[in-house]
Amino acid sequence: DAGVTQTPRHEVAEKGQTIILKCEPVSGHNDLFWYRQTKIQGLELLSYFRSKSLMEDGGAFKDRFKAEMLNSSFSTLKIQPTEPKDSAVYLCASSPGNQDTQYFGPGTRLLVL
Amino acid sequence: SQLAEENSWALSVHEGESVTVNCSYKTSITALQWYRQKSGKGPAQLILIRSNEREKRNGRLRATLDTSSQSSSLSITATRCEDTAVYFCATDTGNYKYVFGAGTRLKVIA
Numbered sequence: 001d002a003g004v005t006q007t008p009r010h011e012v013a014e015k016g017q018t019i020i021l022k023c024e025p026v027s028g029h030n031d032l033f034w035y036r037q038t039k040i041q042g043l044e045l046l047s048y049f050r051s052k053s054l055m056e057d058g059g060a061f062k063d064r065f066k067a068e069m070l071n072s073s074f075s076t077l078k079i080q081p082t083e084p085k086d087s088a089v090y091l092c093a094s095s096p097g098n099q100d101t102q103y104f105g106p107g108t109r110l111l112v113l
Numbered sequence: 114s115q116l117a118e119e120n121s122w123a124l125s126v127h128e129g130e131s132v133t134v135n136c137s138y139k140t141s142i143t144a145l146q147w148y149r150q151k152s153g154k155g156p157a158q159l160i161l162i163r164s165n166e167r168e169k170r171n172g173r174l175r176a177t178l179d180t181s182s183q184s185s186s187l188s189i190t191a192t193r194c195e196d197t198a199v200y201f202c203a204t205d206t207g208n209y210k211y212v213f214g215a216g217t218r219l220k221v222i223a
Binding site for chain 2: 004033035042043045048055056091093100101102103104105106107
């Protein structure tokens with residue numbers, strides 16, 4: 001079975017650019033999560049979808065971060081405009097739902113100059 | 114503030130020894146999961162333990178949950194070099210999204 005895939009694996013952006021990260025969840029999973037991971041803050045939830053509906057939009061991250069789930073097999077995370085403090089690893093995870101395991105992708109490492 | 118946190122930032126043990134990672138949390142939970150993240154990879158689930166369970170095992174791994182003290186532990190016996198990773202606890206407060214602790218870095222030395 002295919003796991004969660006994320007593209008690109010690495011991204012370098014100039015400050016002020018718009019970048020789009022992509023995620024394909026495990027087929028048949030109902031829940032999809034976007035996280036940001038840094039050494040200082042750890043794993044922070046950015047967005048949470050249940051059956052393609054946005055359940056959590058990340059509070060403090062609403063400003064420049066927008067996640068969408070266009071269909072059950074594809075999600076994007078747009079950061080606009082990027083800032084150097086956005087440099088982090090962005091992880092996508094999917095889950096069958098109902099307290100089940102989250103399956104994580106390998107992440108996208110973003111560097112904003 | 115974090116709702117879940119591991120109690121040690123880093124641990125190191127020699128191969129073959131046992132090690133325990135502890136986690137404390139601050140609110141009532143419905144479930145707690147332990148994850149492991151190896152360098153360059155996403156986290157991978159090790160054990161899910163629900164609030165009505167006290168202990169769960171998975172091979173060399175054993176997780177405990179004490180809801181009265183709001184704490185959990187993950188023990189690894191007969192450690193191997195490939196157990197070197199960051200270990201996270203993650204809590205579900207009932208809305209099906211998990212809050213992750215900052216993680217404990219475990220190094221197993223050959």
